[in-house]
Amino acid sequence: MATLRLENIVKRFHTLNEDTIKNFSLDVKSGELVVFVGPSGCGKSTLLRMIAGLEDPTSGKISLEGSDITDIRPSRRNMAMVFQSYALYPHMNVRENMAFALKLAKIAPNVITERVEKAAAMLNLTAYLETKPKHLSGGQRQRVAIGRAIVREPQLFLFDEPLSNLDAALRVQTRIEISLLHKRLKTTMIYVTHDQIEAMTLASRIVVLNNGTLEQVGTPTEIYHNPDNVFVAGFIGTPKMNFFQATLSRMENRALTLKVADQQTIEIGRDFTEVASSLKVGAPIILGVRPEHLEVISNPKATAVKNKPTLTATVDIIENLGSTSYLYGTIHSHPMANKTQSETKENAKIKEHSKIKTTSLAKENPKSIDPMLAETRTHALPGLENQISNQNAITVRLTGDPATLAGRDSVSVVLDPERVYLFNGEGKNIFSKVRS
Numbered sequence: 001m002a003t004l005r006l007e008n009i010v011k012r013f014h015t016l017n018e019d020t021i022k023n024f025s026l027d028v029k030s031g032e033l034v035v036f037v038g039p040s041g042c043g044k045s046t047l048l049r050m051i052a053g054l055e056d057p058t059s060g061k062i063s064l065e066g067s068d069i070t071d072i073r074p075s076r077r078n079m080a081m082v083f084q085s086y087a088l089y090p091h092m093n094v095r096e097n098m099a100f101a102l103k104l105a106k107i108a109p110n111v112i113t114e115r116v117e118k119a120a121a122m123l124n125l126t127a128y129l130e131t132k133p134k135h136l137s138g139g140q141r142q143r144v145a146i147g148r149a150i151v152r153e154p155q156l157f158l159f160d161e162p163l164s165n166l167d168a169a170l171r172v173q174t175r176i177e178i179s180l181l182h183k184r185l186k187t188t189m190i191y192v193t194h195d196q197i198e199a200m201t202l203a204s205r206i207v208v209l210n211n212g213t214l215e216q217v218g219t220p221t222e223i224y225h226n227p228d229n230v231f232v233a234g235f236i237g238t239p240k241m242n243f244f245q246a247t248l249s250r251m252e253n254r255a256l257t258l259k260v261a262d263q264q265t266i267e268i269g270r271d272f273t274e275v276a277s278s279l280k281v282g283a284p285i286i287l288g289v290r291p292e293h294l295e296v297i298s299n300p301k302a303t304a305v306k307n308k309p310t311l312t313a314t315v316d317i318i319e320n321l322g323s324t325s326y327l328y329g330t331i332h333s334h335p336m337a338n339k340t341q342s343e344t345k346e347n348a349k350i351k352e353h354s355k356i357k358t359t360s361l362a363k364e365n366p367k368s369i370d371p372m373l374a375e376t377r378t379h380a381l382p383g384l385e386n387q388i389s390n391q392n393a394i395t396v397r398l399t400g401d402p403a404t405l406a407g408r409d410s411v412s413v414v415l416d417p418e419r420v421y422l423f424n425g426e427g428k429n430i431f432s433k434v435r436s
């Protein structure tokens with residue numbers, strides 16, 4: 001049985017003329033650490049507050065261990081919530097802060113001492129039990145706030161962005177502590193964040209939210225390898241997935257040819273039997289490839305890569321992070337391989353000219369330019385525009401020494417046919433089986 005069940009939850013604030021949460025249903029199993037992730041304003045805190053009882057759903061049902069708690073007041077729900085602002089009582093030391101709720105609940109003093117000291121040991125706070133919050137670091141204060149939740153021994157922990165006030169190093173450290181805590185306590189937890197790295201590292205299951213709607217639920221591995229749509233694919237993974245606007249120019253069971261960025265034609269050899277019948281030549285496709293699944297090659301003519309799908313890109317910038325590095329570039333409409341510098345400039349002029357022409361034509365009749373693009377835009381998922389806004393941009397994770405690419409204007413980038421995603425014009429994943 002699910003520990004927590006949310007059924008058809010809708011929330012509409014009186015001041016808004018749109019539902020903030022739209023028909024949301026979810027089962028959270030006992031002992032799971034479920035992470036709600038999504039952009040700012042998508043409704044994560046609202047959902048968590050409804051679970052805690054701090055906000056009433058407009059309709060729908062919430063049950064805990066099989067009993068309907070929709071109308072039960074927060075203090076009777078046996079849940080403990082940790083917020084981003086830890087709001088400790090400044091005049092109380094760590095011990096008093098952690099014991100406060102238990103004192104109010106009239107728990108026996110010896111039980112309080114035992115629980116507080118056990119939680120303090122778990123959180124490395126034993127040495128600070130008699131210290132006031134102003135003498136603690138941000139990370140220590142957040143740990144006190146977590147300790148305050150632990151001592152209540154709740155059935156369910158609710159965390160609302162508990163790490164956002166901490167600096168980068170402390171965030172990583174506290175994230176690991178929360179993971180360890182979950183392992184030790186085995187209590188069910190719901191954790192809200194807009195940080196996809198926290199979601200990937202902490203979650204038993206991730207719930208991706210967008211504009212009050214549940215986009216996808218799954219384990220981090222499922223969500224990373226098989227995102228349902230462009231929104232999820234672009235939100236999970238860092239740097240984010242590359243999206244290229246493409247047109248299907250040939251379709252066979254074992255190969256598919258795409259025209260990418262208007263000009264570059266690539267053939268992807270793979271078993272496409274599953275989608276072959278549902279795709280039509282001429283259909284708009286969004287080709288998705290993660291930066292870690294691309295490879296810059298020095299010799300495109302080498303036999304090992306000759307038959308692999310290859311894109312040509314200009315190099316905008318290379319970011320060296322020490323352990324790894326990334327190339328940020330642009331897929332240009334006209335492949336530049338083997339072109340001279342003057343030809344390149346000429347190309348740029350032609351491009352600029354056609355851009356002006358396109359813009360003025362588009363004003364007269366937007367669909368006359370590129371019906372495929374117009375069609376794609378009309379049916380876009382909410383957020384799709386943002387996700388593929390710079391559709392010719394490309395990010396590649398580099399495997400070798402980035403210094404070898406110094407001074408290069410353009411590079412050949414090879415795609416792994418087993419690790420490409422195909423999305424339709426509405427942003428839905430139509431070929432999901434990416435092999436890990």
Ligand SMILES: Nc1ncnc2c1ncn2[C@@H]1O[C@H](COP(=O)(O)OP(=O)(O)OP(=O)(O)O)[C@@H](O)[C@H]1O
Pocket residue numbers: 013014015016020038039040041042043044045046047194
């Ligand atoms: N009490 C309220 N009254 C009116 N609108 C509200 C109220 N609380 C939240 N909202 C609106 O509901 C939407 C969702 O807010 P919510 O705080 O749940 O987002 P969130 O996903 O937690 O965002 P963030 O990552 O920024 O914390 C927002 O548009 C917000 O303005």
Ligand SMILES: [Mg+2]
Pocket residue numbers: 044045046
């Ligand atoms: Mg929030």
